[in-house]
Amino acid sequence: MKHFIKENKGLAIYSFFIVFATYGIKLFNNTYAIDTMHLMTNYRGYLKHWVSIGRPGLVALKLLTYNYVNVYFLNLLAIIFFAIATILLCYYVDLSTKQIYNKKYLYIIPSIFPTSQLFSEQFYFVLQNFEFSLGICLVILSLIAIYHIPNKIFKLFGFLLLTFTLTMYQSFFVFACTLVLFKILMTLYFAQLNDLKISFKDYAFKIGHFILLAISSLVLSQLMAMLAKKVLNVESSYLDNMILWGKRPLIDSINDIKDYAKELFFPPVGDTFFTPLFLICVLLLVIVLINMSYLKRKNVFFIFITLLGILITPLMFTILGGKRPAIRGEVPNFPAVLALLLIFIMIYWGYNFVLKHLLVGIVILFTFIQVRETTNLEYSEYLTAEEDLRTAEMITNNIYSMEIENPESYKLLMYGNRSPRNVSNIKGETNGVSLFEFMPNSVHTSLNTLLYMKTFGLNFNDPTPEDFEKHKALQAEMNVWPSKDSIRVVDDCIVVNLSK
Template sequence: MMRFFSKSNGFLSFIKNNVSLTIFTFILTFALYSIKLVNRSFGMDTNTYITDYHDYLNHWYSISRFGEVFLKKLLWGPYTNIYLLNFLAIILFALSSLLICYLFTEIVDNEHIKYYMFIIPSLFLTSTFFVAQFYFVLQNFEYTLAMAFVILSVILIQQQTADKIFTIMKYAGAVLLLTFSIAVYQTFILFFVILVAALFLLEIRESFEKNQPYCFRKLFYRCLPYVLILLISVASYFVFDKLLLNYLALESKQHAENMMIWKSAGFKEGIVSLRMVLQDIIFKPNDLRRYLVYNFGFLATILLLIPLMGKFLLAKNKYFLTTLVCLVTLFVGGLGVAIAMGALPTPRSMAPQFPFLLAFLFFYISLCYKNKYLKIFIIGLVLFFGVTQFKTSSNSLFSEQMTYEEDERKMIQIDQSIKNLQLENADSYKLIIIGTSPSTNKFNLNIFSDLVGLSMFQFGESEQVGSYYITLNIISIMDSLGMSYNNPTLQEYMDVWKNKTTLENSKVDFGIEVIDDFIIVKIA
């Protein structure tokens, strides 16, 4: 770790030697995410965290994310400062990109890749996958901090020293950082794996350039400390998780298992589903029936890798198999959630591993190709996909903000309409919302983009329980904004919805009635 802070070759020295990259990284990050510094939009999950802090901490415990709980209790408590959380998340996000670039200079000389490193922030920071992740304001600070910790853990392992005591301390630090990061977000396991695979790909490329052999034995011994630290970290995470759940008398909720095609439909159907998912990601990334987060950049990198693999195959020193192993690891890690589910996962679960996969592949390919015109072509692709991602991400963030403002106006309309009824003890009534009201503002993208830009007056509706979960979410958000109403139970909601209200079949877009101690609001 001392080397990380070294004046000659540490991180601060890296920043000093790469001022342009540092400025570019921070300007790019703030240009894209500054909208979150001047607005207060929040939605699903964040609303529950704000209004029911202690129960939400127990929810995090139950889904094995005790790292989130630790940081919340240590740093923030029940008070949620949306502006501060967003600001810190943006800083840490930019810092993570710079740490990745610094990590690469541990393998390749800084001067050789000084300008190629601009590829990393251009494609990593602009990825729309992160927009889906940063929708969840309640966790974006912890998420970006843990992401930086994962990169730091790899840096600790990578930086070698002859001092055995210091080496043990360094590895122990890596275990602590990685264990904590996994306890914040489990998919950081995949991020660690592909960071390591990327390092070895750069090592093999360096050996190729110097015409030095890089055999399986060398790869095996180089992998050992990373594999051991990963195994120790994962084991430690599971032990701590089990101990905490037993101590708190909470039941573990494996919510991700319910979304796995392999488990629900069987192996054969899982293979078919996975094949279709991979086809969609690679060949149909712009299909609006799917998430608006993929692009043809992934296909472009695959096509550009094919000639390189042929080049390694024909080399005298055997680089092909070691390169292939690292590439397969990189791809499996980047697509790990999709493979595990056998279905197209939510974009937030694919970050940061998939954005890193795309950014690194373009970075790696640009280093490997020597032809001047091919390099220009690759840089052109980076510019194109970087600008495309920036535009899509910016549009998504603006759509999210404008939809939140529209939702807020609807909540104020509901609150004012109830006040106009001049009910005695209005705060003792239970609010019931029936119907849905999708966003109609002209800035809403109106596409399938996870929760980003999705109205809370639309999310959660079902044939079985109607708008019950919409009701709970809206009441929660209204409560956080100072408009307090009571929640109905599911049984009460179903009884009023099915048997009592006259608004269900009415043609009005907005209606309100009072039945017993229920205030029923019809939206459309």
């Protein structure tokens, strides 16, 4: 690794630069996620929640910053380790090629991988970002130990480390599968370059080893998660709504898979998170395979099967769950798929002057698009957080201006919700969504907002569902905040009407 960095100083500098340029705004704002308030106000309880959804590894890493909720410092750590993860991915690719190639092709990885808009959805969860970035590093290091260090002790350590990472985020499993398949792909390709035919037995052994590694690490990680739940006496809640096969009409699940596949391959013009780059990669791969077949190269069928496996990984959660997955579940895998496929295509066509420069143009174009869109998403989230803070302050000021005696002794009820008004708002699944509209009903919106306000020292008592039922008729009579008569005091409750 030290030798790799020494030979590729420009690559390392570029990786840090593009990561800081894309996510640097996080170093200068106090954006709060939906989970931030829970960690600030109920740290132990929220860690148990993570255990209940199968993430004891994430809880274990939280011990590194236990009960520490300084979003500025944690964002700095997240960005640094995300840049390190990008460099590690370059190193893994370099190890997987096994042959001399143009090292400049590695610049594709920091250009395409960390700049993806999809990461903005994951990085919305401010107090998980450091662990997420560190987790990516650990996945790559585990596979380097398994596949590129001959020492058996290191291989065992790599396997255990990989197993541990799967108890952090389930998306790491798909990411690891993609990295292993890429190594197999490069082995097949360089055997082809050397006019060596890989037998079916040899290929089956490679795939069998991959499947055995995937299944054994996944099973062991689930056993570790179950043990953590047992020891901490926590009930499992992860699979409640994750797998919908058999819980709704079959045609609905099939349609979800079809629609999501269509979104990946043919994203609508102006789509927030997906670009035509995936489709471009597929078309270029088809041309590569046709060219290989025309030239009667060896191992073409095995290369096709391996590429198919890589292309299917972004659909894995959709197929397993029978529903459209959360966008953040696609990271870090989907951006890695794009970067790795472009690396393979570039290595294959690198000898062709025209095609090589066409690919360089494609990479530059989509790097610009991704950086632009991701920075816009991060700026949108920053302004939305600022707007939420101003809204909370204005509501509190309105209440105190009513000259209520000891207003903090009252329960605060908020009916309806309030969407962001700022002109730069871009809504994703979580990114750009106001804390005043995040929850499905008024009860949860109020409780969520009260938690948020308490982190700034704005304290009111929590309402009950019965309070909301008792006073819900007032909503029709009241104006919408911030208009006059949008806040009323009734008994021991302060009622705020956010929308009709």
